[in-house]
Amino acid sequence: MLEEAEEWLSRRSWTAADRSLRRLLDAKAAAGPAGSVSVVLPALNEEATVGTIVEALRRDLMETVPLIDELMVVDSGSTDRTGEVAAAAGAKVVHRDEILPRMPTVPGKGEVLWRSLMATSGEIICYVDADLREFDSCFVSGILGPLLTEPDVHLVKAMYDRPLGDAPSGAHQGGRVTELVARPLLNLHWPQLAGVVQPLGGEYAARRSLLEQLPFPVGYGVELGLLVDTLHLAGLNAVGQVDVGVRKHRHQDGQALGRMAAAIMRTAQSRLPGNGPVPVQQGMMQFERLAEGGFSPLTHTIHTEERPPMSTIPEYAARQAA
Secondary structure: OOOOHHHHHHHHHHHHOOOOHHHHHHHHHHHHHHHEEEEEEOOOOOOOOOOHOOOHHHHHHHOOOOOOOEEEEOOOOOOHHHHHHHHOOOOOOEHHHHHHOOOOOOOOOHHHHHHHHHOOOOOEEEEEEEEEEEEOOOOHHHHHHHHHHHHOOOOOEEEEEEEOOOOOOOOOOOOOHHHHHHHHHHHEEEEOOOOOOOOOOOOOEEEEEHHOOEEEEOOOOOOHHHHHHHHHHHHHHHHEEEEEOOEEEEEEEEHHHHHHHHHHHHHHOOOOOOOOOOOOOEEEEEEEOOOOOOOEEEEEEEEEOOOHHHHHHOOOHHHHHH
């Protein structure tokens, strides 16, 4: 490991218990408007879990302790009751198509996260995946902590054990795509970021002043892209990570993970020196065993488009200037 990365790992890694809620509230009050917090849950067909997450955050960090100012679920085109469940639990629900309607939406998580910058008002934005089980609100309070107490920190990633199943022998060192794709890419090309435990984790918080300057890959490459671009724009010292315990969620099958890996690799490729623009879409061939024997090819579209920094969007610039 690079000496710089090793030093960062010891200095910029915390646990959720390192900062009490009282300390966070005092820091939030002292920061004034700069301490305002919006929590965003991007959601696509997550009616089974989104309500429990929203209820916990509203109860623990809005009603019991007023740490969160805005709690929003951005629906990415759900066909189930995700929006209804989230609203009943106390979240503000916005459909992605309602945000910047002059710009047609494209599929992908990054697309929703990018549009959320236009829909939210907080100066600190916290993202939380909507498929978490056994959710603990320390996921949010933990990663907000450094942003409220360390002025030179601009992006904070959650780190956690991530069991593959309920058996004790399950994998605990990150997801499969993290270990097989993202971690090798970072160690090879951005070794300063080798100390980030969960580079692809969906729970992270950042200052609006940073996020609005970054391009957002529309698909699964968004987490890697934001992390690498933060390194380039603000430096390693601007990144932190907080241990929040154990993350349990729905796991995807191998083919879905393959498509995720392809998007992440394309995002990385576009950030390497000497590489030109990445195509907006690219096909990926996978195979399915037929009942009568043999294999049938399946071609999936991998969306590799990137949205420009939100600060360059006229509607956003006008809103910020108002």
